[in-house]
Amino acid sequence: MAVQARLTHTDVTPAEDVRPDPAADPTSYGLVQLGRKQRLGEYLRDLWAHRELARSIPATEFRAENTETVLGNVWHVLDPLVHVGVFWLIFGQILGTDRGIDNFLLYLAAGMFTFFYTKKSLLSGARAISSNEKMVRSISFPRAILPIAAVSSKLLALGPALLIVFSIALFTGERPDPSWLTIPFAFVMLTAFNMGIAFILARVGDHFPDIQHVLPYMLRIWMYLSGVFYAFEGRFGDRMVYGINAAKAALANPMVHFLSAVRTPLLEHRVAPWYTWAAVIGIGTATLVGGFLFFRQREHHYGRG
Numbered sequence: 001m002a003v004q005a006r007l008t009h010t011d012v013t014p015a016e017d018v019r020p021d022p023a024a025d026p027t028s029y030g031l032v033q034l035g036r037k038q039r040l041g042e043y044l045r046d047l048w049a050h051r052e053l054a055r056s057i058p059a060t061e062f063r064a065e066n067t068e069t070v071l072g073n074v075w076h077v078l079d080p081l082v083h084v085g086v087f088w089l090i091f092g093q094i095l096g097t098d099r100g101i102d103n104f105l106l107y108l109a110a111g112m113f114t115f116f117y118t119k120k121s122l123l124s125g126a127r128a129i130s131s132n133e134k135m136v137r138s139i140s141f142p143r144a145i146l147p148i149a150a151v152s153s154k155l156l157a158l159g160p161a162l163l164i165v166f167s168i169a170l171f172t173g174e175r176p177d178p179s180w181l182t183i184p185f186a187f188v189m190l191t192a193f194n195m196g197i198a199f200i201l202a203r204v205g206d207h208f209p210d211i212q213h214v215l216p217y218m219l220r221i222w223m224y225l226s227g228v229f230y231a232f233e234g235r236f237g238d239r240m241v242y243g244i245n246a247a248k249a250a251l252a253n254p255m256v257h258f259l260s261a262v263r264t265p266l267l268e269h270r271v272a273p274w275y276t277w278a279a280v281i282g283i284g285t286a287t288l289v290g291g292f293l294f295f296r297q298r299e300h301h302y303g304r305g
Contacts, residue, residue, distance in 0.1 A: 038299075040296075043142060043144075043296065043299075046141075046142050047142045047144055047145065050141050050142055050145055053141060053145055054145045054148050054149055054152070055152075057145070057146075057149035057152075057153070077157060077160050077161050077164060079116070080112045080113050080116040080161065081109075081164065083112055083116070084105075084108055084109045084112045084113075087108055087112065087228075087229045088104065088105055088108055091108075091229045091230065092104045092105075092108070092229075100231050101231055102267070103172050103173070103174065103267055105168060105172055106165075106168050106169050106172050106174065106266060106267060107231075107263060107267060108228070108229055109164070109165050109168045110165055110259070110262050110263050110266055110267075111226075111227070111228040111229065111259050111263065112228060112229075113161045113162075113164070113165055114187075114190070114258060114259055114262050115223055115226060115228050115255065115259070116161075117154060117155075117157075117158055117161070117187075117190065117194070118190065118193075118194050118255065118258075119219050119223070120154045121150065121151045121154045121155075121194035121195075121197075121198055122194065122197055122198060122201055122215065122219065123212075123215060123216070123219070124150035124151070124153060124154060124198070125147050125150045125151060125194075125195075125197065125198025125199070125201045125202050125205075126198075126201040126202065126204070126205040126211055126212050126215055127150075127205055127212055128146040128147045128149070128150040128198065128201075128202040128205070129143065129146055129202050129203075129205060129206040129302050130205055130206060130209055130212075132146055136302055142299075143295075143299055143302050144199070144292065144295060144296065144299075146202065147195065147198040147199045147201075147202040147295065148195060148198075150198055150202070151191065151194050151195045151198050154194075155191060158187065162183070162184075162187075165266070166180075169266050174266065174267070174269075175269075177265060177269040177270075179264075179265035179269055179270050179271045180265050180266065182261070182265055182271050182272070183261075183262055183265055183266070186258060186261035186262050186272075186280060187262075188284075189258070189261075189280045189281055189283075189284035189285075190258050190280075190284065191284075192284035192285060192287065192288040193254065193258070193283060193284040193287045193288070195288055195291065195292075196284075196286075196287030196288040196289070196290060196291030196292065197287060197291060198291070199288075199291035199292050199294060199295035200291045200294055200295065201215070202295060203294060203295050203297075203298055203302075206298075206301075206302050222253075222255065225250070225253055226253055226255040226256055226259065227250065227256060227259065228259070251279075254279075254283045254287075257276050257279040257280050257283065258280060260272055260276045261276055261277065261280050264276070
């Protein structure tokens with residue numbers, strides 16, 4: 001008995017507990033660490049996995065807007081159309097800014113609908129996080145979905161807007177031309193541009209909500225500088241401002257290139273020049289990538305106040 005007790009006490013020891021420590025290895029228990037920054041590829045896969053959410057939010061927002069008005073979502077198209085009429089009367093008939101433009105009504109309509117698409121996309125993008133703060137705090141999903149949804153909701157109204165622009169083209173005597181087929185691609189690149197800026201404004205708007213009050217004034221100035229209701233060549237000619245040709249300086253404005261890519265086929269029945277398309281593709285792609293990366297840097301800080 002003494003020998004048995006001695007063997008039991010000295011030679012037989014309890015097996016060591018080899019179970020993993022949940023604090024050291026949470027994945028072994030099926031746990032996911034919160035607040036961990038995902039790698040880019042992992043984040044993009046997560047974004048794709050939530051594509052249904054990205055599709056449902058824009059449709060819901062589109063139906064919800066203007067529901068309390070008599071005309072409802074017709075205002076998505078009616079708003080820029082009314083502006084076309086007002087600007088045509090003031091700038092075309094009274095102030096005479098239509099000089100050098102043969103079809104001023106179409107020129108104005110194409111510019112106004114194009115710029116309004118960008119304007120509304122950016123205004124919606126600036127409040128993408130702040131207006132969905134409860135959702136951000138209660139549900140885990142890639143936050144990039146919110147700026148994407150903000151622009152996509154405005155994209156839903158673009159189809160009817162383009163139909164109106166083409167209708168105005170036919171009404172004013174223009175004839176369909178194969179070059180018109182390039183216009184949808186111009187809006188694809190404009191959508192990429194809008195989304196990139198929306199990413200930037202969503203991050204800025206989350207930290208500085210006052211941007212929502214300042215942005216409309218900035219967009220109005222941008223519209224005046226983009227030649228929406230006048231032609232730079234016909235308006236400024238060789239005018240120099242601080243030693244710089246005003247018409248050439250306008251080329252630094254991204255919207256000038258997007259407007260040219262849309263207007264040239266409609267008014268001149270030819271595809272926009274190669275340098276216009278180079279600018280449109282380059283600006284759209286660079287803005288989308290840069291804006292997305294800028295937004296993603298603060299992924300786990302959105303909605304925290």
